[in-house]
Amino acid sequence: MANMAQAIRMALHYGEENLGLKEIFGEDVGPPLGGVFTVTQGLKTTWNSPLDERGIIGAAMGLGAAGRRCVAEVQFCDYIYNTIDLLKLAGMQSWASNGDWNMPMTVMTPVGSGIRGSIYHSHSFDATMTHIPGWKIVMPSNPLDAYGLMLACLKDPNPTMYLKPKALLRIRGQEKIPGEPDLTPEGEKQLKEMIDAPLGDRSKWKARWPQLEDYTVEIGKAAKVREGEHLTIVSYGRTLPLAVQAADQVAAEGISVEVIDMRTLWPYDWQMISESIRKTRRVIYVNEDTEVTNFGEHLVRRTVEELFYDLEARPKLLAGAFIPGIGLADTLEMASAPQLNHIVDAIREVAAERA
Amino acid sequence: MTMEETQLKRSSAQTHTPKPSRPPMAAHLAPTKAKAASSPKHQFRLAPQQLIQIHDLMVKSRVLEERLIRMYKQSDGYFWIGGPGEEAFNIPLGLSVKKGQGPQFDYLHLHYRSSGILLAMGAEPISFIRQMKNVASDPYSGGRNFANHASIKAWNVLPITSTIETQYQTAIGTGIAQMREGGQGLTIVNGGDAGTAEGDFASCLVWSTRPNEELPILIIVTNNEWGISTPANTQHGESHIADRARAFNIKSRTINGNDVEESFFAIREAMDYIRKERKPYMIEARVSRLYGHSSASGANLVTNESDPLTLFEDQLESAGILSKQEMADLREKYNTEMLEMAKRVKEEPLPDASTIYDHVYAGQKGKYW
Numbered sequence: 134m135a136n137m138a139q140a141i142r143m144a145l146h147y148g149e150e151n152l153g154l155k156e157i158f159g160e161d162v163g164p165p166l167g168g169v170f171t172v173t174q175g176l177k178t179t180w181n182s183p184l185d186e187r188g189i190i191g192a193a194m195g196l197g198a199a200g201r202r203c204v205a206e207v208q209f210c211d212y213i214y215n216t217i218d219l220l221k222l223a224g225m226q227s228w229a230s231n232g233d234w235n236m237p238m239t240v241m242t243p244v245g246s247g248i249r250g251s252i253y254h255s256h257s258f259d260a261t262m263t264h265i266p267g268w269k270i271v272m273p274s275n276p277l278d279a280y281g282l283m284l285a286c287l288k289d290p291n292p293t294m295y296l297k298p299k300a301l302l303r304i305r306g307q308e309k310i311p312g313e314p315d316l317t318p319e320g321e322k323q324l325k326e327m328i329d330a331p332l333g334d335r336s337k338w339k340a341r342w343p344q345l346e347d348y349t350v351e352i353g354k355a356a357k358v359r360e361g362e363h364l365t366i367v368s369y370g371r372t373l374p375l376a377v378q379a380a381d382q383v384a385a386e387g388i389s390v391e392v393i394d395m396r397t398l399w400p401y402d403w404q405m406i407s408e409s410i411r412k413t414r415r416v417i418y419v420n421e422d423t424e425v426t427n428f429g430e431h432l433v434r435r436t437v438e439e440l441f442y443d444l445e446a447r448p449k450l451l452a453g454a455f456i457p458g459i460g461l462a463d464t465l466e467m468a469s470a471p472q473l474n475h476i477v478d479a480i481r482e483v484a485a486e487r488a
Numbered sequence: 489m490t491m492e493e494t495q496l497k498r499s500s501a502q503t504h505t506p507k508p509s510r511p512p513m514a515a516h517l518a519p520t521k522a523k524a525a526s527s528p529k530h531q532f533r534l535a536p537q538q539l540i541q542i543h544d545l546m547v548k549s550r551v552l553e554e555r556l557i558r559m560y561k562q563s564d565g566y567f568w569i570g571g572p573g574e575e576a577f578n579i580p581l582g583l584s585v586k587k588g589q590g591p592q593f594d595y596l597h598l599h600y601r602s603s604g605i606l607l608a609m610g611a612e613p614i615s616f617i618r619q620m621k622n623v624a625s626d627p628y629s630g631g632r633n634f635a636n637h638a639s640i641k642a643w644n645v646l647p648i649t650s651t652i653e654t655q656y657q658t659a660i661g662t663g664i665a666q667m668r669e670g671g672q673g674l675t676i677v678n679g680g681d682a683g684t685a686e687g688d689f690a691s692c693l694v695w696s697t698r699p700n701e702e703l704p705i706l707i708i709v710t711n712n713e714w715g716i717s718t719p720a721n722t723q724h725g726e727s728h729i730a731d732r733a734r735a736f737n738i739k740s741r742t743i744n745g746n747d748v749e750e751s752f753f754a755i756r757e758a759m760d761y762i763r764k765e766r767k768p769y770m771i772e773a774r775v776s777r778l779y780g781h782s783s784a785s786g787a788n789l790v791t792n793e794s795d796p797l798t799l800f801e802d803q804l805e806s807a808g809i810l811s812k813q814e815m816a817d818l819r820e821k822y823n824t825e826m827l828e829m830a831k832r833v834k835e836e837p838l839p840d841a842s843t844i845y846d847h848v849y850a851g852q853k854g855k856y857w
């Protein structure tokens with residue numbers, strides 16, 4: 134089964150072959166490395182850029198303006214902060230020109246904790262990014278969605294931000310990407326041999342791509358990954374699989390949890406979220422960005438404003454500690470961003486609250 | 489322009505803002521006395537027809553900017569910024585553009601002093617007047633943006649932004665598209681001298697000279713020796729901004745942008761080189777800033793900078809191409825036309841409040857979430 138890095142790579146290949154994707158670039162994105170997380174190995178339109186994040190975003194904007202489809206990578210979202218005004222401009226081009234220009238371009242960047250990345254390789258970007266209008270923002274939590282969301286971005290006429298949860302890039306999926314080899318250990322090995330660059334000399338290596346098919350996850354559509362009765366958890370990215378695990382764990386205690394994977398942060402699927410909350414009457418939003426002016430706070434606000442009388446418990450946000458970064462030591466990282474035990478505790482707390 | 493500038497505008501209406509002292513003046517910027525009658529006949533290299541066309545556009549551009557300033561002063565607009573003093577460079581530039589849509593044509597990543605370029609390309613003065621008055625019919629931003637923030641997709645003119653220097657970043661991208669797709673199209677980017685301190689300017693130099701991936705970009709700096717109020721010589725130690733090109737083996741020149749023919753031929757040479765060699769070229773054009781930085785500093789005529797239009801008119805008269813009377817008549821004609829336009833625009837409606845969400849996304853109308 135493909136892992137998320139392979140799934141994104143296959144989506145980019147599909148884009149090159151079928152969706153007019155012509156430039157994939159960023160720091161160390163081209164050969165020989167193919168990206169610090171191997172996401173861009175073996176693709177035909179990749180190239181290495183100067184070490185200049187502002188240049189990367191500016192180049193993507195100009196390419197978008199020229200109608201030349203690109204995916205630009207910022208190596209870690211920790212280093213995207215010096216491009217904020219350019220991200221604002223990209224999101225603004227259509228609006229500021231009253232519809233004269235649009236800006237088809239995709240930026241991808243790894244986000245979040247989970248790989249012991251310490252202070253400068255563990256930041257999240259969803260809170261900051263969702264504050265910038267004009268972008269569509271996606272964040273997969275499994276390989277199949279990673280594939281489908283990338284194709285959706287490549288088909289969209291607007292700037293799209295593709296947040297890659299770095300803790301999940303090596304996790305294998307449970308569903309087959311249309312066209313990938315069989316879901317067996319044999320198929321897994323086969324895929325690796327086909328599309329993972331070998332260690333050592335790669336100068337003669339060429340990827341052998343499976344016959345991939347179109348598969349799009351519509352931007353703005355969430356997924357219900359667990360049906361439940363007593364409580365809704367809304368999450369995305371790294372914390373989504375943890376939410377599912379937590380739901381499975383508390384099921385034994387008789388708490389039935391519905392889990393929604395947002396998949397798209399903007400525009401988001403309020404219909405699915407609100408219907409679920411109306412049903413369960415209790416909600417926990419979970420993400421790992423820092424908790425103050427967190428995207429989840431917006432969702433809580435909307436929950437309170439629109440669903441107040443449907444609630445049986447206070448809506449809760451479980452998010453990262455409001456500190457400058459994530460400390461390296463295991464104890465520090467575990468205490469800084471939501472982990473499985475935090476989610477389980479939060480479920481018990483909210484489930485137990487009296488109406 | 490930022491909020492503080494809008495506020496500056498308001499406060500400067502009430503309080504006296506001290507006039508900053510001038511940096512030592514470059515020779516070409518020093519005001520010259522009109523000496524047409526006594527000096528020997530001026531020799532032009534361009535044909536009379538071309539000179540007359542350039543003059544016409546220079547006057548049109550100047551009168552437009554002066555109309556916009558008047559509109560500001562009469563409260564028919566909240567803020568003015570523009571390009572009076574840059575006409576001798578901007579008109580020849582606009583006339584040299586390969587105009588059209590897509591990578592086979594020139595892309596323009598401009599700053600807010602570029603009305604001359606756009607008028608020379610064929611833009612309508614009334615479009616600028618509409619944007620100044622922020623009426624719904626403003627074709628550049630639908631009443632959303634300041635004056636001189638044009639956007640013309642059909643001519644590859646990207647939306648002009650107030651953010652200093654970011655245009656040197658977006659220029660990289662259209663440059664890459666043109667490098668890949670071949671042909672004759674090039675990318676033009678312009679901006680002021682103070683902005684070159686931003687990293688974005690350096691980005692443009694680095695990205696346009698990656699080995700074997702050079703980009704067809706005309707990198708222009710219009711050097712008026714000022715930021716808003718900060719003199720260039722208090723912040724910049726380099727002898728010429730154009731010298732920075734040398735480290736990247738970019739061909740470059742510093743020219744007197746107040747001289748029509750010097751500008752014209754420098755631009756043509758640069759463009760010919762870029763179209764053929766598919767490599768960048770830098771022009772630093774020394775220009776004047778005739779009405780200060782913007783309305784934030786009062787938008788009043790300064791008398792200690794040379795006026796490229798006066799200089800050119802002296803030359804035209806001396807060469808016997810146009811008489812003072814003809815030139816005065818032309819100015820009057822445009823004055824009347826643009827006054828009429830401003831009156832017309834004054835009656836036009838502002839954008840409807842219900843449109844605030846329109847176009848946040850491509851093709852989208854109304855609230856989107």
Ligand SMILES: Cc1ncc(C[n+]2csc(CCOP(=O)(O)OP(=O)(O)O)c2C)c(N)n1
Pocket residue numbers: 489490601650651652653679680681682683684712714715716781
């Ligand atoms: C990124 C950014 N910083 C600051 C400003 C405020 N600002 C507007 S114009 C200006 C001076 C620009 O000077 P220069 O680059 O020489 O261009 P000029 O206006 O003289 O043509 C400043 C500081 C801005 N608009 N954008």
